[in-house]
Amino acid sequence: DVKVTQSSRYLVKRTGEKVFLECVQDMDHENMFWYRQDPGLGLRLIYFSYDVKMKEKGDIPEGYSVSREKKERFSLILESASTNQTSMYLCASMGQGIYEQYFGPGTRLTVT
């Protein structure tokens, strides 16, 4: 079974802090994604990566950056956390030529 793990289930940070969310997949998938999930807005794509060191902006990249130094790991970085970044963050991975995305359990981030 594909397994996508996220470093924390719950995280509380203060405004202005630098925040790292880590995601690791064990299926050698080329593609990885970061989404945020908000009530009434569904899942919105922040960034995705189709290869090591490659990254592309999604629909809502402002205030975020990403890093992919190894194939299995995709990190989401909030350079200076703000209260409007309080949300559920979901990571997903997908094999090349396959359309199914496999999601991690999510990290609920609260910025106070």
Add this chain to the structure above:
Amino acid sequence: GENVEQHPSTLSVQEGDSAVIKCTYSDSASNYFPWYKQELGKGPQLIIDIRSNVGEKKDQRIAVTLNKTAKHFSLHITETQPEDSAVYFCAASPNTGFQKLVFGTGTRLLVSP
């Protein structure tokens, strides 16, 4: 870009009833339409999908229909059970050369015993 609308936002049914969730999309070039189920405390999981060259697909109690002319697709769950209670998301994949997904806003389905 692609925009996906999903209705209803919440749906309550009695066990054994059928449930239907509807989505519309804007980009006529989109060619792949999956449905994901998210149970409490978990990430979304693919339950069924359909490609633009197919009108209907069925897998046991769930089915998906696609109307390309009207640009809408629907999820049908028959003989609902309490374990079907979850949030369901539809999505569409714009034909941009990369397999991105644009998700709908989600439907919370509650199946009462």
